[in-house]
Every structure is written in C-alpha cells, then in structure tokens.
Amino acid sequence: MNKEKRIEMLSRLRDNDPNPTTELNFSSPFELLIAVLLSAQATDVSVNKATDKLYPIANTPQALLDLGLDGLKSYIKTIGLFNTKAVNTLKTCQMLIDLHGGEVPQNRAALEALPGVGRKTANVVLNTAFGWLKDNEGKYFIAVDTHIQRVANRTGYAKGKTVEETEQNIVKHTPRKTEFFFNLHHWLILHGRYTCIARKPRCGSCIIEDLCDFKDKTED
Template sequence: MKPAQIQTFLTTLAASNPQPQTELEFSSVFELLAAVLLSAQATDRSVNKATRALFLVANTPEKVLALGLDGLESHIKTIGLYHSKAKHLLQTCQMLVDLHGGQVPRTREALQALPGVGRKTANVVLNVAFGEPTMAVDTHIFRVGNRTGLAPGKTPLAVELGLLKRIPKAFMTDAHHWLILHGRYVCQARTPQCWVCAVANCCDFAPKTQQPPGKKTHGRT
C-alpha cells in the first residue's frame, strides 16, 4: 500500500467512525487493565458479561485481592483459561498494591512486568487509558496489516513496527481501534466482506471477495 493509499484508507475509516472506542466495558484504568488481561483468547462479549458482575463487587486491586482465588474464579469462570487468568490477575493486583500504591503504572516497562500483561495488553492500556500512540496487534490487526498491504509482517511485532512507521501521526491515537473493528466486522478471517468494504479500492487484497447469494452483512467499516 502506497502512502497516498494509506492516507485514503485511514481517512475513510475515520470518516465512518470519528471517535472509535474499545468494545471492552470499563470505568477506570484498573478495570481496563483487568478486562484486557482477561480478554486474551476470549471475546470481548464474554469478558464484558463476566466483568459486569465482577466490577460491582471488586473494582480495585485491593477488592480483587479480598475475593481470593476461589472468589475471583467464581466470577470469571465463563471466560476461557479462567484459572490461569485468575492467578495472574491476583498476582498483578498484589504488585499494584505493593509497588504502585494500588495504581496502574503509565510506562510500558512497569506494565509488562505485571503477571499476565504482555506487549499487546500494555499497548492497549497505554493507548486507551493514557492516549499514547501505540499499536496493540491482535489477530485482527495482524490479518488486516498483512491482507491489505498496510504493514505486512511475519510476526505481530513486525506488523506493529510497520504500522508505527507507516501510519501518519495524525491517525495514530485512533488507528488501533479502526483496524481492530475493521478486522472484526468487515475484513474477517474466513470471508472478507469486500463487497461492503469502504476501503476496498486502496487495499492490495486480490481478487476481491464477491457477495455470496443470501449473505447477510454487518454493514460496518
């Protein structure tokens, strides 16, 4: 994808969704961190369903620690890999209390030192909570970066670095959301919905997928 195409690609996504938001539900930086940690290999919908009840009783590191392992697991058992995630979240809460006064740190190094928090999770927190121009490459962004030609790469880190290099500064804060939503609802893994894609004309993917007879679409860009 050439620079002019990248500009058109992002301008079009921005026009269709001027203020993109994460689909995870949260009301504090800690709730965001907890939700993202729990969302690994799980859908946002399943995480939201569990955290709606969890955050009513435990929305701080101290309150989560007070639940203990059994109590926490009882709230998140509908989420995939809940047992290991519960352990990681409790360990993270303990470190937040012991090392950061119960607050979520604002640096990548400190975030990635927390159990269960990798580069992708740190990037989400830095971007969504603190407005940093980071790029959290999940399966959707990895696919979109490669399929469209926006930032091809063999690893998530390669795609991340490519996106950081190629996306104009003016778009960086929101680009993470646009690309995730585009991959989730339009540029899907099995059948990219090219027939409703607003940015198909600047995408390298070929041949474009034609609408199957009777196929319903999400209608999102």
C-alpha cells in the same frame, strides 16, 4: 499499498467512525487493565458479561484480592483459560499494591512486568486509558492483536510475519497525525472483527475495498 492509498484508507476509516473505542466495558485504568488481561483468547462479549457482574462487587486491586482465588473464578469461569487468568489477575493486583500504590503504572516496562500482561495489553492500556501515542522513550506505538495483524497484512497497509514486525511497519507507514495514531488501533481491530474477518472477508461491503491489495476478494 502506497502512501496516498494509506492516507485515503485512514481518512475513510475516520469518516466512518470518528471516535472509535474499545468494546470492553471499563470505567478506570484498572478495570481496563483487568478486562484486557481477561480478553486474551476470549471475546470482548464474554469478558463484558463477566466484568459487568464482577466490577460492581470488586473493581480495585484490594477488592479483587479480598475475593480470593475461588471467589474471582466464580465470576470469570465462563471466560476461556479462566484458571490461569484468575491466578495472574490476583498476582497483578498484589504487585500493583506492593509496587505502585494500587495504581496502574503509566510505564510500559512496569506494565509488562505484571503477570499475564504483554506488549499488546500494555499498549492498549497506555493508549486507551491514558491517551498515549508515544511510549516512555518517545517512540510511537500501536497495540497489535490477531485482527490487526490480519488486516494490516491482508490489505497491504503494513506487512510483518510477527506482531512486533507488523507494529513496527504500521508505525513506519502511518502519518504522524494525532487523530490517526490515537484511533488506528480501534479502526483496524473493529474492521477485522466485523468486515475483514478471517475466513471470508466481507469485501463487497468494505469501505476500503478499492484500496486493498488482497487478491481473493469476495462479493459479499
């Protein structure tokens, strides 16, 4: 995929969905942080079902700590890996109180130091909760998950064997326009979730099919 096709791909995704956002329900940076932490190897739908009941009861670090481990598990037990996630969530809450005054830090290193929080989660929080396009070092970034890894490689937009390599190549090939960088994560993840799905992509209903490098296109 060349530069012109990439720009056209981004333009079509923008025109189709000018203001995309995460499908996780949240009303604060803390709620988003916990939701993304819980969403690892789980669907946004399952996380929302749990947090829609949890957050009205406890949506601050101290409130979650006050629930205790068993109390938190009772709300998130329908989410995959809930035992480990419950432990990490409470440890994260304690660190936020001890180190950051109960607030979510706007710093990648500080975010990644939290239990259960990796680069992808940190990137999502910085981008979606705080509107960041660049990290603390002034470098552009994008959160890459399995959907984005698949879409970027399958379409030819940016190839990489690892999510880190794919992120670097997405950044390299994306025009330095705020609207593109701010929304690209959501465009790609939604495209991968509903159109460019893993087993059988819906190429026939894809708005960027003619731009895509994927050879085994389907008619659906």
